[in-house]
Amino acid sequence: MRAVYAQTLVDLGALDPRICVVEADLARATGTGPFAKAYPERFVNVGVAEANLVGVASGLSATGKKPFAATFACFASRRAYDQFFLSANYAGLNVTLVGTDPGVTAAFNGGTHMPLEDLALMRAVPGLAIVEPSDPVSLEAAVRIAAASDGCTYLRLQRKSAPELYPAGEHFELGKAKLLRQGKDLLIVALGALMVSEAKKAAELLAADGLEATVLDLFSLAPIDRAAIVKYASASGRVVSCENHRVTGGLGSAIAEILAEEGVRAKLRRVGVGADQFGEVGTQDWLADHFKLSAPHIAAAAKSLF
Structure with a gap:
């Protein structure tokens, strides 16, 4: 799934120079290395500093960029919640926060890294789009929808492979099951x-x-x-x-x-x-x-x- 996420960002980056990626030292895990190689001037690694990840992404959005900020879902939700709530959402900016390894897919990372409350937290953010794709095709659609949005999105992403459920090009919409x-x-x-x-x-x-x-x-x-x-x-x-x-x-x-x-x-x-x-x-x-x-x-x- 992360390969699809990464390639979709590369493809979107070729079409829209506003697309950028912000990482918290997890580019290998999230798969965004190809984006960094293709567009090094649009790739920022803030290090292991998740609150700063969201702060930097919000700043980029304030200057007209369309940032995708990615980290493990436990950090995206629990650790960077205040920054995402205020600096991105309350400010009316356009930040896509990507939370990977949700729930039990965190597996051997263990209980400290197993977000089982991130959806509850994100549901409390006014106007936030919350998307969790079920296969590679719906993931590509979710990334494209987030990139086209003018608001904030929380993209809950399983990194590991998932069975294909939909044919290529299947249409997806927010709020449509x-x-x-x-x-x-x-x-x-x-x-x-x-x-x-x-x-x-x-x-x-x-x-x-x-x-x-x-x-x-x-x-x-x-x-x-x-x-x-x-x-x-x-x-x-x-x-x-x-x-x-x-x-x-x-x-x-x-x-x-x-x-x-x-x-x-x-x-x-x-x-x-x-x-x-x-x-x-x-x-x-x-x-x-x-x-x-x-x-x-x-x-x-x-x-x-x-």
């Missing part, structure tokens, strides 16, 4: 590469047991596709949310708010890391199973609605 599967018995709403993949597998497990699920790839958490959630939740009366994040404040909370505000009579099960759990060390697969994010656990949550 993608329908991956349609079924009459329940709705599964997923966000991001890991959870969309697991949600699709869970739907197959459920189908083998005679339960047909609608599966939505949300693409953007803010703005959120309220209409699609209301439509399919109303049709079945059963909803499962799937997020690589703590169950508090993120996707599940957003869906609960929508169901309550729209008066939708539907049961909801939230699949995510427990509200009282911190991150741990392990492989991504082990962590997904340990925190009950994997397909069998999603299927079990769905069955509990009946």
